[in-house]
Amino acid sequence: MAEVTIKIEGMSCQHCVMHVKKAVDGVEGVNSAEISIGLAKVEFDEAKTDREAVDDAINNAGYKVIA
């Protein structure tokens, strides 16, 4: 398992938190995701996915990964 902390721009409320959570949880290989405004702590199985796939899911949900 790998754990990454991702900084996100464009989140402003609990709706955004739920939206990002749903997007990240939808990535195959993601084990757990703790989301707060502007931040995602994601644990994933390196054999199944990678940080880039998680970043893509967040960006595709309409937010912007900044770090």
Ligand SMILES: [Cu+2]
């Ligand atoms: Cu919001």
